Amino acid sequence: MITPAGIYLHIPFCATRCHYCNFATGGYDEQTAEHYVAALRREIESATGRWPEMTRQIETIYFGGGTPTTLRVDQLASLLEECRRHFEINAGVEITVEANPGSVNREYLTDLRGTGANRLSFGVQSFDDRELAMIGRSHQGIEARQAVEMARAAGFENISLDLIAGLPEQEMATWQRNLAGLFELAPEHLSVYLLELYRDAPLQHRIERGELQAIDDELTVAMYYELVDAAGRHGYDQYELSNWSRPGFESRHNLKYWTGAPYWAFGISAAGYSGSSRWSNTRNINHYLELIERGESPVADNSILSDDERQSEAIFLRLRLREGVDLREHQQRYGVDIAVRYQEELDRLHEAGLIELDESTLRISRAGKVLANEVFAAFI
Numbered sequence: 004m005i006t007p008a009g010i011y012l013h014i015p016f017c018a019t020r021c022h023y024c025n026f027a028t029g030g031y032d033e034q035t036a037e038h039y040v041a042a043l044r045r046e047i048e049s050a051t052g053r054w055p056e057m058t059r060q061i062e063t064i065y066f067g068g069g070t071p072t073t074l075r076v077d078q079l080a081s082l083l084e085e086c087r088r089h090f091e092i093n094a095g096v097e098i099t100v101e102a103n104p105g106s107v108n109r110e111y112l113t114d115l116r117g118t119g120a121n122r123l124s125f126g127v128q129s130f131d132d133r134e135l136a137m138i139g140r141s142h143q144g145i146e147a148r149q150a151v152e153m154a155r156a157a158g159f160e161n162i163s164l165d166l167i168a169g170l171p172e173q174e175m176a177t178w179q180r181n182l183a184g185l186f187e188l189a190p191e192h193l194s195v196y197l198l199e200l201y202r203d204a205p206l207q208h209r210i211e212r213g214e215l216q217a218i219d220d221e222l223t224v225a226m227y228y229e230l231v232d233a234a235g236r237h238g239y240d241q242y243e244l245s246n247w248s249r250p251g252f253e254s255r256h257n258l259k260y261w262t263g264a265p266y267w268a269f270g271i272s273a274a275g276y277s278g279s280s281r282w283s284n285t286r287n288i289n290h291y292l293e294l295i296e297r298g299e300s301p302v303a304d305n306s307i308l309s310d311d312e313r314q315s316e317a318i319f320l321r322l323r324l325r326e327g328v329d330l331r332e333h334q335q336r337y338g339v340d341i342a343v344r345y346q347e348e349l350d351r352l353h354e355a356g357l358i359e360l361d362e363s364t365l366r367i368s369r370a371g372k373v374l375a376n377e378v379f380a381a382f383i
Contacts, residue, residue: 005058007061007093008061009264010266011267011269011273012066012273013068013273014068016068016074036073036074039291040081044081051090053300053302054277057277061093061267063255065099071102072107079100079120097161099123101125102125103126104125104127104147104149109153116158116159122162123154123159124163125163125165128165130147131181134173151190163190163191163194164188164193167196169226170218171209173218175222175226182230191248227372240325241325244372261320279313285301310338311339319382323367341365351381357377
């Protein structure tokens with residue numbers, strides 16, 4: 004049985020660059036955006052020839068960024084039409100568009116819903132205006148609330164909101180107000196990430212100069228548990244380490260990443276997976292445009308995974324999910340008995356209280372969720 008694939012399209016434009024961001028993004032200008040959309044369409048057109056082993060059956064399409072809603076709706080619609088032209092799009096396809104709350108209005112959202120897009124992911128990050136200014140977000144808390152209201156009025160019935168925990172100088176009281184604002188809007192899905200700063204992030208530089216004070220790990224952990232407990236009280240299931248949903252509203256696209264399903268990828272820095280290999284495109288937009296113009300592949304890296312790499316990857320990706328790793332299924336698929344192969348690692352993690360293990364299932368524990376990278380490292 005063929006597992007339908009997903010499609011990821013990277014839109015690299017932002018009105019402003021957030022002070023924690025390490026994604027391949029840049030400022031928006033109309034001419035570059037026009038060229039980029041045209042290049043994306045050409046990449047989509049040529050992709051099935053470059054990856055003939057990939058299924059063309061598609062059940063999810065995801066516009067990520069960057070801020071996809073910096074593009075006009077007709078530009079996004081043209082990309083969807085190109086996907087429909089070259090792929091077999093399943094009925095009931097999930098089409099997600101990431102959006103900055105300050106980048107949309109009622110008319111835009113109504114037109115976007117008319118393209119077939121049926122899921123919105125708003126990068127709220129915080130409802131506190133001081134925190135939003137500190138991290139370089141271009142919207143205010145009230146605009147996040149207004150954006151959700153406009154999306155509902157436009158007909159969107161599947162909305163996801165993002166928050167970040169562990170911001171510099173963040174207090175538990177502020178975090179609790181952020182959570183209250185989140186649950187008041189009653190999204191179908193929420194993603195909450197612990198702050199991670201790359202070396203050259205402006206926010207990291209401000210901390211190093213003493214302009215901002217990083218909070219300690221204990222407070223960040225306490226914030227995470229506050230979220231876990233509050234989400235449960237409000238009827239959200241934690242189906243993945245950083246993701247919660249009401250029943251039936253899990254991100255079908257993101258589940259492909261964690262379950263080893265195939266997904267196509269288009270645009271700068273976009274990464275795809277065929278089931279046996281991973282590839283990623285160049286991060287440089289000018290190089291990308293030049294390559295597409297010459298009819299060449301924008302792929303900068305392509306790695307064929309060994310059988311052992313695939314089974315190892317399957318363990319730590321499945322550990323992200325609520326269901327964990329089915330030990331029998333893993334052995335049948337990869338020929339590896341996890342309890343035997345990783346006995347020493349499992350004993351260490353179990354003794355530390357970071358995993359739960361029985362005869363059939365390996366799961367990450369409540370304590371392990373805040374030390375997930377340490378757990379994953381045992382299987383790499």
